[in-house]
Amino acid sequence: MTISPEQPGVPDNALTPSPAAIPGLEELRRDIDAVDEQIVALLARRHLTVQRVVALKTAHRLPVYHPSREEDLISQRRDQAVRAGLDPDHIEELYRSIVRHSRVRQTVQVSRVPVRPGARVLLVGAGGKMGRYFAEWFTTTGYEVRQLERGDWPQVGRLCHGIDAALVSVPIDLTVPVIAQLGPHLPPECVLADITSVKAAPLDAMLAAHAGPVVGLHPLFGPATHTMDKQLVVASPGRAPEACQWLLDQFVAWGNIVVPVDARQHDHLMTFVQALRHFATFAFGDFLCRQQINLPATLELSSPIYRLEMGMIGRLFGQDPELYAEIIFATPERRALLRDFVLSLQQHCELLETADKEAFTERFRRVTEWFGPFCGQAMRESSYLIEKLVERF
Amino acid sequence: MTISPEQPGVPDNALTPSPAAIPGLEELRRDIDAVDEQIVALLARRHLTVQRVVALKTAHRLPVYHPSREEDLISQRRDQAVRAGLDPDHIEELYRSIVRHSRVRQTVQVSRVPVRPGARVLLVGAGGKMGRYFAEWFTTTGYEVRQLERGDWPQVGRLCHGIDAALVSVPIDLTVPVIAQLGPHLPPECVLADITSVKAAPLDAMLAAHAGPVVGLHPLFGPATHTMDKQLVVASPGRAPEACQWLLDQFVAWGNIVVPVDARQHDHLMTFVQALRHFATFAFGDFLCRQQINLPATLELSSPIYRLEMGMIGRLFGQDPELYAEIIFATPERRALLRDFVLSLQQHCELLETADKEAFTERFRRVTEWFGPFCGQAMRESSYLIEKLVERF
Numbered sequence: 158m159t160i161s162p163e164q165p166g167v168p169d170n171a172l173t174p175s176p177a178a179i180p181g182l183e184e185l186r187r188d189i190d191a192v193d194e195q196i197v198a199l200l201a202r203r204h205l206t207v208q209r210v211v212a213l214k215t216a217h218r219l220p221v222y223h224p225s226r227e228e229d230l231i232s233q234r235r236d237q238a239v240r241a242g243l244d245p246d247h248i249e250e251l252y253r254s255i256v257r258h259s260r261v262r263q264t265v266q267v268s269r270v271p272v273r274p275g276a277r278v279l280l281v282g283a284g285g286k287m288g289r290y291f292a293e294w295f296t297t298t299g300y301e302v303r304q305l306e307r308g309d310w311p312q313v314g315r316l317c318h319g320i321d322a323a324l325v326s327v328p329i330d331l332t333v334p335v336i337a338q339l340g341p342h343l344p345p346e347c348v349l350a351d352i353t354s355v356k357a358a359p360l361d362a363m364l365a366a367h368a369g370p371v372v373g374l375h376p377l378f379g380p381a382t383h384t385m386d387k388q389l390v391v392a393s394p395g396r397a398p399e400a401c402q403w404l405l406d407q408f409v410a411w412g413n414i415v416v417p418v419d420a421r422q423h424d425h426l427m428t429f430v431q432a433l434r435h436f437a438t439f440a441f442g443d444f445l446c447r448q449q450i451n452l453p454a455t456l457e458l459s460s461p462i463y464r465l466e467m468g469m470i471g472r473l474f475g476q477d478p479e480l481y482a483e484i485i486f487a488t489p490e491r492r493a494l495l496r497d498f499v500l501s502l503q504q505h506c507e508l509l510e511t512a513d514k515e516a517f518t519e520r521f522r523r524v525t526e527w528f529g530p531f532c533g534q535a536m537r538e539s540s541y542l543i544e545k546l547v548e549r550f
Numbered sequence: 551m552t553i554s555p556e557q558p559g560v561p562d563n564a565l566t567p568s569p570a571a572i573p574g575l576e577e578l579r580r581d582i583d584a585v586d587e588q589i590v591a592l593l594a595r596r597h598l599t600v601q602r603v604v605a606l607k608t609a610h611r612l613p614v615y616h617p618s619r620e621e622d623l624i625s626q627r628r629d630q631a632v633r634a635g636l637d638p639d640h641i642e643e644l645y646r647s648i649v650r651h652s653r654v655r656q657t658v659q660v661s662r663v664p665v666r667p668g669a670r671v672l673l674v675g676a677g678g679k680m681g682r683y684f685a686e687w688f689t690t691t692g693y694e695v696r697q698l699e700r701g702d703w704p705q706v707g708r709l710c711h712g713i714d715a716a717l718v719s720v721p722i723d724l725t726v727p728v729i730a731q732l733g734p735h736l737p738p739e740c741v742l743a744d745i746t747s748v749k750a751a752p753l754d755a756m757l758a759a760h761a762g763p764v765v766g767l768h769p770l771f772g773p774a775t776h777t778m779d780k781q782l783v784v785a786s787p788g789r790a791p792e793a794c795q796w797l798l799d800q801f802v803a804w805g806n807i808v809v810p811v812d813a814r815q816h817d818h819l820m821t822f823v824q825a826l827r828h829f830a831t832f833a834f835g836d837f838l839c840r841q842q843i844n845l846p847a848t849l850e851l852s853s854p855i856y857r858l859e860m861g862m863i864g865r866l867f868g869q870d871p872e873l874y875a876e877i878i879f880a881t882p883e884r885r886a887l888l889r890d891f892v893l894s895l896q897q898h899c900e901l902l903e904t905a906d907k908e909a910f911t912e913r914f915r916r917v918t919e920w921f922g923p924f925c926g927q928a929m930r931e932s933s934y935l936i937e938k939l940v941e942r943f
Contacts, residue, residue: 201634241594377853446920460770471928478914482907514875521871527839535864
């Protein structure tokens with residue numbers, strides 16, 4: 158799929174002189190190599206200095222992410238770029254990459270200090286992918302982690318004894334019954350939380366099953382995410398938010414951004430953010446498969462944007478079908494909306510039948526108007542990514 | 551839409567010491583600033599040296615893009631990174647960005663030397679967006695450019711006199727009649743080419759209308775593309791390829807990758823690469839608009855992948871509806887396939903009705919199998935882009 162540097166269609170022009178024959182060219186290339194060697198040596202020195210900063214920060218329990226320091230640093234480099242006749246946007250891009258890479262490395266080190274040292278965390282459903290993922294993060298951060306699996310219910314009393322938090326990470330249709338079964342065994346001060354991708358029903362179940370602190374969580378990322386840096390976690394308030402705060406703070410310490418959203422509002426928005434999008438992508442991939450299209454041939458003719466779009470489809474099918482089934486089929490309201498989506502597509506069949514370009518462009522313009530300034534922003538963002546894709550692959 | 555550094559949920563912990571109070575921290579930060587200043591100064595020096603390379607290359611008519619030199623340069627930096635304890639992938643990423651940025655600047659300068667100096671190029675339909683785009687590239691590269699618009703047919707004889715190439719860039723449904731009208735006026739040695747997004751019918755029309763060299767072109771990018779660097783241009787062979795070569799070479803000199811594909815094969819593949827994808831995206835955006843979803847609220851809850859997917863939709867609606875109408879409604883076969891797509895979605899309605907997760911996951915697995923190794927590659931590529939998106943916005 159990679160576009161080969163030996164491109165089809167590149168003319169083999171025998172009249173072109175070889176680079177070796179041009180006086181001065183080799184010397185200039187050696188100059189460039191020498192400059193590049195110094196740049197990488199400076200990056201190595203920078204890395205060592207950053208490590209010393211990390212050691213200081215860890216010793217003084219300072220947070221790793223210091224937005225204003227990062228922005229200062231980047232403006233300074235932009236200013237210097239302008240003075241030196243360089244493209245400030247490109248220098249900013251390079252420095253965002255350097256700074257982020259260094260921050261992620263720092264976060265990995267510093268986040269391994271617990272926000273609440275000595276706390277005991279029970280993971281219910283630690284055998285699942287997300288359960289295993291969080292079990293590992295809590296463990297390596299220094300928490301005492303206990304695991305409750307399907308066969309462990311006879312030991313539930315012992316497992317719950319003295320815990321500070323219980324995190325429920327079980328398949329969506331088991332969440333409510335598992336919470337009901339767990340509730341009576343929890344210590345009164347224990348924080349009860351779940352990480353299900355719907356929030357209203359689990360939150361109601363938690364409030365009914367446990368009289369202590371309750372918070373519903375939805376991490377908007379999968380277990381394939383290596384760093385939590387800047388990843389979103391939705392937190393739907395349940396009860397006693399101040400007692401739940403340390404748990405949210407731990408997510409923040411890992412680099413997450415915690416967004417408070419009402420449970421019902423969350424469920425409504427997620428129908429669009431997750432279910433509709435995944436369903437549409439599934440249906441598209443399914444159609445390509447049914448049509449047995451020549452995938453390599455279409456990829457060879459791919460503009461970067463098509464390649465990016467095909468990448469999003471391939472990405473879905475590279476993941477866990479059960480996870481997507483859960484998201485798509487979560488609630489009857491959600492399924493009804495997806496059926497409405499299919500119906501709305503049927504309406505376009507008539508346009509296709511009559512080849513009515515005017516009706517199409519009129520509808521198109523109405524949608525553009527509805528999207529408003531987002532279209533312009535989307536153009537800029539996706540153009541930037543296409544640049545990155547062309548650069549890298 | 552930008553995720554603010556002042557994140558909701560970040561704890562304001564009064565017990566955290568201020569950075570200023572930590573001995574040694576300010577000094578280390580000054581060290582980092584000094585290193586960064588040297589790095590940017592070296593990038594400026596690198597830029598000046600590259601400019602001297604460009605001047606030499608231009609003087610000796612050497613191509614700008616030298617893949618093996620770029621790969622050598624990058625391997626050297628990777629090796630140095632490993633020795634210096636840096637992440638070689640990150641250094642490669644930085645250098646790909648530096649090298650590409652420098653190459654694009656070079657291409658802009660060098661490509662302004664014509665492959666066929668003194669040639670005269672007639673642009674038919676230069677008033678359209680793509681026509682204007684190519685008129686500008688040919689003009690700034692030093693060609694004599696003439697333009698034939700709707701009202702210029704009385705002057706067609708004079709406009710065609712002595713031209714070396716005619717490039718037809720008119721709406722898809724005018725392409726065939728315009729070619730038929732133009733053909734009799736062309737000099738026998740003139741290259742006749744079109745840039746329509748379908749190839750079979752225009753190519754047949756060109757071969758019928760003109761006895762000289764013929765080639766069908768399809769640039770896989772829009773007029774919003776600032777650089778042609780590594781952009782694809784499909785070339786469907788018509789007649790006398792050696793006489794058409796200079797025109798293809800000019801595209802290569804501008805940085806394009808020219809891919810030779812049979813016209814009928816092209817049209818079949820493009821039904822999937824362009825029409826199906828655009829139609830699906832249109833239908834999705836249209837549904838969001840009909841449902842009047844709360845766009846800002848869903849974006850606030852966006853994982854990077856959703857943000858990326860919404861970006862692709864917003865991007866479509868930020869562009870020219872007529873262009874998409876042309877692509878989607880191009881041929882009766884194409885419209886029939888799009889109707890099949892809608893029908894295939896209807897089949898999923900039953901799944902939704904019965905909430906049949908098992909049938910869904912079974913179908914999902916079959917598609918995953920059909921995609922094969924592409925899924926893994928798509929995961930890697932899209933993960934890389936998500937990183938870039940998180941870094942930048």
